[in-house]
Amino acid sequence: MRDTTANEVSRIDTQVLAGRYRLLNPLAEGGMGTVWLAADEMLRRDVAVKEVRLPPDLPPLQRQDVFAAALREANLAARLKHPSIITIHDVVVEDDRPWIVMELLTGESLERTVTERRPLPPIQAARVGVGILSALVAAHAAGVLHRDVKPGNIFLTRTGKAVLTDFGIAVAEGDATSGQTSRLIGSPNYIAPERLRGERGGPYSDLWSLGATLYFAVEGVPPHPAETPISALSKVLTEPPRPPGLAGALGPVLMRMLDPLPVARPSFEEVAEALKEIALDRPAAAFPAPADLPGPSPAASTGPGRTFPPGRPARRDPGPRRGRALLWAAAEVAAVAAVIGATAAVVNLTGDRPAEAVPVRLSEKPGAFATPVDLCALLPAERVKQLLPALTGAGKPTNKGGCEWTTSGKGLSVQPAGSDGQWGKSPRQAHELFVNQRNAAIPNGQIAWSWPEISAGSRSARSTGPVAVRSAGEESFGYDVYENRRTGRLEQTYVTLRVDNLVVEVGYTVVDGTKDGPAIQSGARTAATWVAEALNKQKAAG
Incomplete structure (x- = not known):
């Protein structure tokens, strides 16, 4: 990027952005612009203003990409409130360019x-x-x-x-x-x-x-x-x-x-x-x-x-x-x-992910769960009541071979992963399904869902990408679903886990506002641990 000339400084330092931010003098030069000391004449305080500047001969499409990235940076940083994260005060578009107004750090x-x-x-x-x-x-x-x-x-x-x-x-x-x-x-x-x-x-x-x-x-x-x-x-x-x-x-x-x-x-x-x-x-x-x-x-x-987990076979040392x-x-x-x-x-x-390596010694032979598992039998109602205190009966089978427990405003579900649930297949194939499920759990801001049984009408939501979950099966990951409208609160947490040749997804949903985000996450992970323990008991019993 070209240097700012003396004439440019003389011209710019008198410029006022959005009628309130008067540029005073440059503080630092960066890869895509200059950071200026500026005076906020409305609030009477000093601020830093990041100017995004590019060579005049840059093609229009590339200029648009860079400016869009700058606005995106400001939007991302502005949504974060933390003492150790730079505070974004404002974004101004002037001369068809974005200018980012930040706290002044000394x-x-x-x-x-x-x-x-x-x-x-x-x-x-x-x-x-x-x-x-x-x-x-x-x-x-x-x-x-x-x-x-x-x-x-x-x-x-x-x-x-x-x-x-x-x-x-x-x-x-x-x-x-x-x-x-x-x-x-x-x-x-x-x-x-x-x-x-x-x-x-x-x-x-x-x-x-x-x-x-x-x-x-x-x-x-x-x-x-x-x-x-x-x-x-x-x-x-x-x-x-x-x-x-x-x-x-x-x-x-x-x-x-x-x-x-x-x-x-x-x-x-x-x-x-x-x-x-x-x-x-x-x-x-x-x-x-x-x-x-x-x-x-x-x-x-x-x-x-x-x-x-400790139960994973160890490879030769x-x-x-x-x-x-x-x-x-x-x-x-x-x-x-x-x-x-x-x-x-x-x-x-x-940006593509490379092929997944298969864990050592995963068997190609049919696994312990050669026939469909009664997922409703995995969690007795008395245990589920720890998460759904108002529960009055046992879980109900779903048309996909899973099970769900519901009360007004809350629900717990256990579903086999994949279109066929991987019944009767090998641990190695189940691992491949698990990896596919995890890779598909990419961040998404355009989710629509409803669950009438828990009084959850049609909702707009966004999901996070996969995060690590410990001590739930031989492999596990989780992701969260946040409401897009009004509160933006966390309403669902899912944990996908593998035990031997079976991959299941455990979900805990709270839409009535009685649980905060950490409680919902903890509930889903607790339920996933219960499911993994029950499956391991069935596996041990043959």
Whole structure:
């Protein structure tokens, strides 16, 4: 992008946007524009204004795409309210361009602080991590993935607060990105390996990026130092992180966050607890390296910290070194494909997910559930009453081979997944069905549903993408459904789980407003655990 000339500054600094925001002087130059100090003459306060500027010879369609992306960034950030997320005050369209009005922060970016001064002590870096991790949790809860967590997008204020900025390439639930070609813009040093391979990624990808950012904060270099973006991309995909030398107690936490396997990364809760202890200069609990995990490839995970239940067959132990060496070797193939055609600033990758790896030792023979299971018999009414206190009878079979328990305003359902329920098929085939169900659970903002038996009329809703669910079957994931109109509250949570050769979906619905979001999520996951326990008992009984 061209520099702002003295004449341009002289001309622009007298400009008033929307009759109230007077541009004063430029504060910083970015990849797509300039951030200005401005005076809000209506509220009599100083603000920051992000100007989106492009070369005049850029084709009209590309200009429209960039401006649409800027408006999208503002809309995403404006819906997030958190002390460690930049506050968006207003969006102004002037001269056929968007101008984003933000809170004015005083301080410096983490990148500039470390580069121009020195790396942060581990305690200070942990404090930065606590704030940004909390911001990411808030963003993810609102259905937003940041996708560009890096030192340049973390601002350290003079009061000591860390603030997450720049949602320019974030994605929200409902975005139609699957199957489309997309561009990863930014430094590959801070992009999670699964996203460099072309996957959409998830909260666990933001966690990896935060780990890389905190690594830079204490070490002064990224975890995969390289001279060029192409070299960095190759190293992230094919090499382990450089062992930290200055991180102290923070080192084990960072190495877990930077695990190339999404399923091997710790949960957000585990990281938050460790960072809080380090930030308080207290000895953190041991943060062990993960065992050599059985199961899917890095592309197969659905969320941060996902673990496999104890009942999963263990593969022959190749030793942790050999296991990791196999991972790096496999990643080299992806690296070769990714590097071809890449440039120093932009990496072109497809958004399609790679083929799913089948967990080790899944049988091809018919599984334990060779005939249809009476799903109503899995949950006695007395147990279901814990979730539906007004229930007066047993569950009722559905025309799809499932079962449902209903009261006014609340409902619980257990349905076989897939068109034929996978009755009598093998665990391997059931795993493939499970993967298909999970891949189909993409964020969607255009859902219409009704359930007359619980007094739920026709409703407009939006669903989240898949999230990890622990201790429910041999594989499991969940997703939530929020009301689009009026309250925007969570009304349904679904958990899909696999036990042997059977895949079922458990749903808990509350539309009468008597349960908040966490209670609905907890109810669905509790019911899924009950179902998994009942199926395992049937399996053991033969």
